[in-house]
Amino acid sequence: MRHLLAKLPKVDKVLQEDSIQKWQHKLDTSYIKETIQNEIDQIRQGILEGELTDESIANYDCILENINKSLENRVASSLKPVINATGTVLHTNLGRALLSQEVINSIIELGPSYSNLEYDLEAGKRGSRYVHLKDVLKQITGAEDALVVNNNAAAVLLMLSALTDGKEVLISRGELVEIGGAFRIPEVITRGGAILHEVGATNKTHLKDYAEGINEETGALLRVHTSNYHLVGFTEKVDDRELVDLAHENGLLALNDLGSGLFLDMQRFGLPYEPTVQEAIDAGFDVVTFSGDKLLGGPQAGIIVGKKALLDKMRSHPLTRALRTDKVTLMALEVTMRQYLNPELALEKIPVLQMISQSREELDQKARELSDRIQTIGKQWSVEVIVGESQIGGGSFPGATLPTSLVQIAHHSISAAQIEMYLRSLAKPIIARVHQDAVQFDVRTLRNDDIDQIVEALVEIE
Ligand SMILES: *Cc1c(COP(=O)(O)O)cnc(C)c1O
Numbered sequence: 202m203r204h205l206l207a208k209l210p211k212v213d214k215v216l217q218e219d220s221i222q223k224w225q226h227k228l229d230t231s232y233i234k235e236t237i238q239n240e241i242d243q244i245r246q247g248i249l250e251g252e253l254t255d256e257s258i259a260n261y262d263c264i265l266e267n268i269n270k271s272l273e274n275r276v277a278s279s280l281k282p283v284i285n286a287t288g289t290v291l292h293t294n295l296g297r298a299l300l301s302q303e304v305i306n307s308i309i310e311l312g313p314s315y316s317n318l319e320y321d322l323e324a325g326k327r328g329s330r331y332v333h334l335k336d337v338l339k340q341i342t343g344a345e346d347a348l349v350v351n352n353n354a355a356a357v358l359l360m361l362s363a364l365t366d367g368k369e370v371l372i373s374r375g376e377l378v379e380i381g382g383a384f385r386i387p388e389v390i391t392r393g394g395a396i397l398h399e400v401g402a403t404n405k406t407h408l409k410d411y412a413e414g415i416n417e418e419t420g421a422l423l424r425v426h427t428s429n430y431h432l433v434g435f436t437e438k439v440d441d442r443e444l445v446d447l448a449h450e451n452g453l454l455a456l457n458d459l460g461s462g463l464f465l466d467m468q469r470f471g472l473p474y475e476p477t478v479q480e481a482i483d484a485g486f487d488v489v490t491f492s493g494d495k496l497l498g499g500p501q502a503g504i505i506v507g508k509k510a511l512l513d514k515m516r517s518h519p520l521t522r523a524l525r526t527d528k529v530t531l532m533a534l535e536v537t538m539r540q541y542l543n544p545e546l547a548l549e550k551i552p553v554l555q556m557i558s559q560s561r562e563e564l565d566q567k568a569r570e571l572s573d574r575i576q577t578i579g580k581q582w583s584v585e586v587i588v589g590e591s592q593i594g595g596g597s598f599p600g601a602t603l604p605t606s607l608v609q610i611a612h613h614s615i616s617a618a619q620i621e622m623y624l625r626s627l628a629k630p631i632i633a634r635v636h637q638d639a640v641q642f643d644v645r646t647l648r649n650d651d652i653d654q655i656v657e658a659l660v661e662i663e
Contacts, residue, residue, distance in 0.1 A: 205248050208259035212237050218265060224272045236275060240268045284631040284651045288605055288643025290556045291461075291495055291595025293381070295632060298494040298595075299552035299648070301540065304533045311532045318528045331516065333531055337538045341464055342478045344489070344506035348515060349534060354384050355524040356490035356503030357458050361393030361423075363518040364454055364488070364511060368420025369398040373406035373439075375432060376425040380596060386425050386458070395420065405437040411447055421454035422447065424486070426476065428460030428495075429596035441476070441484035454487045454511070461597035462491025462504060464541050465548070470558050472593070473601050478506065487511055493530075495595045498553030499537035500530045556645055557593065561604065567644040567652070568606035574656045575610055582659070583611050591645045607634075608642045615662065627658055 215221055215237045216230075224233055244264065247253035257263065283295060291297050300308075321328030331348055338347035350356050361370065370390050377399065379385045390397045396418065401410040411422055422444055432438075441457075448455035463477045475496075481489045488511055493502030503524075505512065515521060526534075540547045548554045568586045575584045587609050590602035612620060617638045624631040624640070631654070634641040642655065 202248055202251075202254075205253075205256070205259050206245060208261075209241055209245060210261060210264060212241065215241075215265065215268060220265060220269055221272070224276070227276050228272065232275065233272065236271050237268050240264065240271055282629055284629060284648075284654060285646040286631055286633040286642040286644075286651070286655070288589070288591035288607075288634075288645040289594035290553055290591065290646060291593055291597060292646075293595055297501070298498045300500060300533055301498075301537065301550045301552060303540065303550060304500075304536045307532050307536045308529055311528065316528060316532075318531070330525070330528070330531060334535050334538060337535065337542070338504065338506055341538065341541050342482050342489075342506045344482045344508075346507065346509040346512040348505040348512050348521075349493070349526055349531065350503040350505065350521065350524040351526055352501050353458070353460065353462075353490055353492040353495075353503040354380065354389070356505045357386075357389055358393055359503075359515055359518060359520050359524055360456060360458075360488050360490055360505060361390055361395050362520050363515040364456070365390075365420040366394035368395055369416070369418040370395045370421050370423050370456075371398045371400055371411055371414045371419060372423045372425065373401045373410070374399045374403050375401065375406055375436070375438060376423075376427055378425050378427055378429065380429065380460075390423070404432060404435055406439060407437065408439045408443050408447060411439065411444065415447075415451050415453070419451070419453055421456050424455075424457045426458060426460045427599075428475075429599050431599045441481065441486070445485035448487075449485070455485065457481050457486040457489045459489055459491040461495035461497075461595060462493075463496045465544055465554070467496075467557065467598075471603055472557070472598055475598065482506065492595075493534050493537075495597050496553065496593075497537065498551040500533035502526055502530055502534050504534075552648075557603065559645060561606075564606040564644055567647065568608050571608045571642060571644060571647075571652050571655065574652065575608070575659055578656070578660055581613050581663070583613070585609050589641070589643060591643055603645070605643050605645045608644065609636070609639045610642075610659070611639045612662065620662070623662065624658060629654060631655055631658060 212234055216234060244253060244258060285292055285295050319328050319330050334349055335347045350359055377387050387397050398414055400406060400414040424444060445455040459478060459481055463475050466477060468474055478489060478491060488505060488507035490503060490505050493499040493504055537551060540550050548558050572584045572586050575582055587607050589605050589607035591605040592602055617635045617640045620640050621633055621635050624633055634643065
C-alpha cells in the first residue's frame with residue numbers, strides 16, 4: 202500500500218504537463234489545481250481503504266488521462282443535446298418541444314444584437330416588451346388582447362392572483378388536476394389568494410352544481426382542461442358555452458386553463474378531439490391560458506389571451522414582473538406564432554406538428570433506411586422493422602397514441618439493457634426504448650442526421 206501511495210504524483214508536477222497546461226485558456230489555475238487535487242485524493246482514499254490495490258492504479262499516464270477527462274467535464278455544458286428515439290414527441294424529460302429552424306435563425310440574429318425589446322421605434326421612446334406578440338396572438342385566437350409570461354403555470358397563477366384575489370373560485374371536482382412537479386390546481390387557486398369552492402362530483406358535474414354554488418363571495422367560474430387524464434364511463438361535464446353564460450348572467454368571470462394550447466385541429470392526423478384556443482375564445486371565456494411549448498411547439502412560455510380590461514389588470518400586477526419572459530423566448534415565440542399565420546406552413550415547419558403529422562409512408566421509409574444501414578454493420582445484429590405506437594407526451598392527448606414504425610435491434614451477445622446504457626453514455630446520448638430483450642428506435646422523433654449517429658454508435662459495438 203505504501204509503495205502505491207508513494208507513486209502518486211504531486212499536484213505541481215501534473216500542473217506543468219502540456220496536456221494540462223492547455224486548459225489554462227478555459228479554466229482558472231485554481232480550478233485546474235483543485236481538479237488535480239481531487240483526482241489524486243480520490244485515488245489515495247481508494248488505496249487507504251484497500252479498494253484500489255492494483256499496480257496500474259498509480260500509473261502516471263492513467264492518472265493524467267483521468268484528470269484531463271475531469272477537466273473536460275468541468276468545461277463542457279451539463280445540459281446537452283440528446284437523440285430522442287423514444288417517439289414521444291413532447292418528452293418532458295427531454296425538453297418538450299423542439300424549436301424550428303426559423304426560430305433558431307432568428308435567435309442567432311438577435312442574440313448578439315441590441316433590439317427594440319422595450320423601445321417604441323416610431324415614438325422614439327420607451328415601449329413594452331408585450332407588444333411584439335400581441336397582434337399575432339390576437340389574429341390567430343380572435344381574442345381582444347394577449348400577454349405572455351414564463352410558463353403556463355405562471356399564467357394560471359397570475360390570472361388567479363390578479364382577478365380573483367379574496368374571492369371564491371368555483372371549479373368542478375373533476376377538474377382539480379395535478380399537472381406534475383407539485384403543481385396542483387387547488388393549491389394554485391389558494392396561492393393566488395382565492396378561495397377554492399369545489400362543485401359537483403369527480404365524474405359528473407352539472408350546470409346546476411355551479412349555479413347552486415354561486416354566492417356573494419364568488420368571483421369566477423374556472424374551467425381547467427383535463428389535458429393529462431381522461432374520464433371515461435359514467436361522466437358528464439358542462440358545455441363551455443353554458444358555463445360561460447352562467448358566469449356572465451351572474452356578473453362573474455369565466456376563466457379557462459387550457460393547458461396544452463392548440464391552434465389546429467389534430468383529428469385529421471388520427472388524434473382525438475381536443476379543444477382549440479379559438480374555440481375557447483369563441484365560447485366566450487374572459488381569459489384563456491395555455492402553454493407555448495406543448496402542442497403549440499414553441500419555446501417554454503405561458504400565453505394569456507382574453508378581454509383587454511382584464512389583461513390590463515394582469516399587466517399592472519406585481520407578479521407580472523416576477524414572471525416575465527426574456528427576449529430570446531419572446532423572439533422564439535413570435536416567430537413560432539407567425540408560422541401559424543399559414544397553417545400548412547406551420548405543419549411543415551414546426552417540429553412538433555411535423556412529427557405528429559408524418560405519414561405512415563414517411564415513417565416506414567425512415568425505419569427502413571435505419572434498419573438497412575444497421576444490417577450492413579454485421580452479423581452480430583438482428584434487425585427488424587415493426588409496427589408500434591408513439592405517445593404525444595407533455596401531458597397532452599392522454600391515452601392517445603399514433604401508429605409508428607419501430608426499428609428493433611438485438612445483439613447476439615450483448616443484452617438490450619447494456620446496449621441501452623451504452624447509447625445513453627455517448628457524447629451525444631441516444632435515448633431509446635427497451636422492450637423485452639430488444640432495443641427499439643421509434644423513428645417518429647428522429648431528426649436530420651440522427652440516423653447517421655445511431656449507426657455510427659452501433660458500429661462501435663463489436
Ligand atoms: C401543462 C399544464 C399546465 C402547466 O403548463 P406549463 O407550461 O408546463 O407551466 C397548467 N395547466 C394545465 C391544464 C396543463 O396541462
